[in-house]
Amino acid sequence: MNSKRLNFIKSYLKLYDVQKIELTKETDKFIQGFAIYDESDPDEIQEFIWKKRESETSPQELIILIDRIVKEKMHSGDKLNKQIENIQFDEFDDEKRQKLLEELFEIEINMIDHGEETDSYFVHY
Template identity: 65%
Template sequence: MTESKRLNFLKSFLKLYGVEKIVLTKETVDSISGIAIYDETDPDERQEFIWHKPESEVPSPQLNILIEKIVAEKWHNGDKISEHIEELEFNEFDNLTKEKILNELFDVEIRMIDDGEESDSYFVHY
């Protein structure tokens, strides 16, 4: 079975938070939910989540490229992205595309679930 665009994006996005693995628990037309695992050897290092986003509204594939570069170059600290990212050049896309996908990145909000209730969110900012 082919991995959904949502799951593929989640795997990339949650790397910003040090998530090692994602276990899906439910996938519907309008949302995807699962467990983000930070440390597979520690059962306390897990966070349930839900992303209220249909498959048709997943951010562009270029955003995955940007996130992978942010993670590889350590241009972030958890949810805080280096404000210098706007000044950095990317071989993969031009500045107009970079601005567009940065806006996509800052629009992502994945809800955390604690005790069965939506609580906090995964998101990024400067």
């Protein structure tokens, strides 16, 4: 089965320069794994959990938006450049882009350190 959640996380975590995702557990209520920043350095890894059902996964258009943000380098880690509001997309109109940005700002993927949820991946202006 091709997980929409996994596809989304792979795209989303590119904002943080994650090179690879290793999935450790996937249930109907969450997806859990490791975000690997540098495959040659075992210390450059972060465990995560996203408490989202497969049916609640963000739309494909949000992946298009994220991929464009990454490609155009319109971010620095979790901070987006306000200019993203001016980019035109062939795939959707300006109103849809704004709704997608709002949805993007609501996403949080929790980080796990030593078995405890400590911080989260999120984006903002």
